[in-house]
Amino acid sequence: MYICIMYSSELLKGSLKTIVMQQLKEHGKMYGYEITQKVKEISSNKIQLTEGALYPALHALEAEGFLTTETEFIGKRVRKYYSLTPTGQNKVLEKINEFAEFVSTMKLILQIETKKA
Amino acid sequence: MYQLSDKQVDYIFNDISARGIKNEDLQYNLVDHVCCIIERNFKENGDFEEFYLQTISSFYKKNLFEIEEETHLLINFKNYYTMKKIMNISGLLAVLFSISGIVLKFLWLPGAGATLILGFSIFSLFFLPMVFAIKVKQNKSLNNKLTYFISTICGSLLTLSILFKMMHWPGANIMGLTSIIVLFFVFVPMFYLNGIKNEETKQQTIITSVILILACALLLALINVKAMRGVNTEANHTNVNTTNLLELNKQVAENKMNLIANDSLQLNSLKNALSIYKNLEEIKSEFLKKHTNDIKYNNSETWHELKNISIFETESENQLTEIKLLGIDKLYAKLKPIDIKINNQNFLLNTNLSEQDWYNYYFNKQNLEQILQNITYIQNCLFKG
Numbered sequence: 001m002y003i004c005i006m007y008s009s010e011l012l013k014g015s016l017k018t019i020v021m022q023q024l025k026e027h028g029k030m031y032g033y034e035i036t037q038k039v040k041e042i043s044s045n046k047i048q049l050t051e052g053a054l055y056p057a058l059h060a061l062e063a064e065g066f067l068t069t070e071t072e073f074i075g076k077r078v079r080k081y082y083s084l085t086p087t088g089q090n091k092v093l094e095k096i097n098e099f100a101e102f103v104s105t106m107k108l109i110l111q112i113e114t115k116k117a
Numbered sequence: 118m119y120q121l122s123d124k125q126v127d128y129i130f131n132d133i134s135a136r137g138i139k140n141e142d143l144q145y146n147l148v149d150h151v152c153c154i155i156e157r158n159f160k161e162n163g164d165f166e167e168f169y170l171q172t173i174s175s176f177y178k179k180n181l182f183e184i185e186e187e188t189h190l191l192i193n194f195k196n197y198y199t200m201k202k203i204m205n206i207s208g209l210l211a212v213l214f215s216i217s218g219i220v221l222k223f224l225w226l227p228g229a230g231a232t233l234i235l236g237f238s239i240f241s242l243f244f245l246p247m248v249f250a251i252k253v254k255q256n257k258s259l260n261n262k263l264t265y266f267i268s269t270i271c272g273s274l275l276t277l278s279i280l281f282k283m284m285h286w287p288g289a290n291i292m293g294l295t296s297i298i299v300l301f302f303v304f305v306p307m308f309y310l311n312g313i314k315n316e317e318t319k320q321q322t323i324i325t326s327v328i329l330i331l332a333c334a335l336l337l338a339l340i341n342v343k344a345m346r347g348v349n350t351e352a353n354h355t356n357v358n359t360t361n362l363l364e365l366n367k368q369v370a371e372n373k374m375n376l377i378a379n380d381s382l383q384l385n386s387l388k389n390a391l392s393i394y395k396n397l398e399e400i401k402s403e404f405l406k407k408h409t410n411d412i413k414y415n416n417s418e419t420w421h422e423l424k425n426i427s428i429f430e431t432e433s434e435n436q437l438t439e440i441k442l443l444g445i446d447k448l449y450a451k452l453k454p455i456d457i458k459i460n461n462q463n464f465l466l467n468t469n470l471s472e473q474d475w476y477n478y479y480f481n482k483q484n485l486e487q488i489l490q491n492i493t494y495i496q497n498c499l500f501k502g
Contacts (some may be wrong), residue, residue: 007152011201013411031149032146032149032150033149033150033153037201050176051147051176052176052177052178052183052184052187053190055143055146055147055184056184056187056188056190057191059140059142059143059191059192060191060192061261064191069142069147070467074149074152075121075123075126076123076126076127077145077148077149077152078145078148078149079145079149080142080149081145081146097430108139110217
């Protein structure tokens with residue numbers, strides 16, 4: 001479901017979970033809004049995770065056992081913090097390696113280096 | 118940074134809940150997310166409600182419930198996207214093939230049968246099962262799951278029965294009747310009882326149930342019960358079936374001999390009748406030779422196999438070619454002058470029909486057994502003076 005503003009959502013659809021898990025690996029526990037802001041900042045506004053994409057992905061990762069949650073009351077509202085489980089820690093490495101390999105293969109296929117030169 | 122009051126948080130929470138978000142965790146996430154945006158971007162002197170509505174509307178395409186739906190699907194249905202894709206593609210292919218098939222059929226062009234088989238098969242074997250699988254995953258209620266299951270089975274069976282009927286394949290009637298009966302006695306009551314409980318769907322349920330009952334009744338009206346009992350309705354004007362066909366053959370031969378002996382018809386009429394009789398005998402032999410490689414049609418075992426042999430494809434061009442090859446196309450012209458004469462204005466051979474209708478009546482889209490029965494019936498009439 002619609003992820004960003006600059007790249008086509010098709011391009012990023014498969015990498016959403018990896019992006020989210022990497023943020024949690026880097027920053028420990030985070031809540032939804034915080035994740036969107038962090039990704040926006042790192043990507044210089046090129047990738048903006050929408051609520052419609054982020055929360056389903058977070059809930060799915062939680063159901064798969066890669067994330068755990070803790071709640072905190074902010075006045076009358078509840079804030080849910082997400083963090084990686086030990087399984088999630090391993091999974092994120094696996095996902096990043098897989099993605100890196102994919103990128104290098106795509107570079108070869110699309111001859112990205114050659115074109116730049 | 119703006120500070121939200123408890124009243125405003127309650128307002129946001131209630132609104133998100135009213136928009137269809139029932140999952141508590143997701144409610145917390147979305148409320149907190151909206152609150153974060155408002156706290157950082159809302160200006161003290163602005164219109165809170167307007168700002169909130171603007172913010173929340175940026176969360177979805179059509180309605181907020183999409184997010185819960187997506188969450189539910191991601192959690193419960195890993196292959197959802199693949200299935201959705203198969204459903205869309207198969208739906209599109211089914212529509213394209215079915216429409217093309219119907220157009221080809223109406224224009225009497227070759228390929229109609231194959232295209233329709235593809236269209237109907239894709240619809241009943243891929244599209245409907247995919248719709249069922251997706252609907253079942255989206256719905257938690259066991260009653261609804263059962264309703265989807267029954268409707269899918271009935272839909273597939275009904276489509277296949279129509280396809281079988283069109284292609285003159287065996288089993289069409291039993292499939293059609295089973296699906297309509299299950300639809301009528303199981304699906305409609307279940308659908309009605311499920312829908313009537315909910316005030317929102319009550320009116321629509323009543324309307325849909327009435328339409329479904331009428332549709333079932335109309336389809337049932339099309340089914341000929343006699344055909345289910347094994348009586349050949351396509352050719353029931355001949356009032357014979359496979360078993361008594363051999364008897365009829367004998368009877369024809371006896372009638373012929375009696376007439377010759379008694380000379381009860383005028384000589385010319387008798388000559389004509391004999392010539393047509395001989396001609397029809399040859400046609401029967403040709404049919405058998407061509408389609409069964411067995412010209413011994415007095416063998417009762419051969420007769421029983423004939424029911425499964427389709428002579429003419431649905432393409433009318435093939436029918437006409439075969440009719441011309443076998444000389445049946447000249448039959449109407451030969452029979453018309455003697456039909457009234459031999460049958461005292463009763464048109465026993467139905468030559469009061471137009472030529473095209475007459476050929477359709479006796480030969481169109483019938484299996485080998487029916488065609489042979491009809492020809493034998495005509496032979497029999499020739500000597501009923």
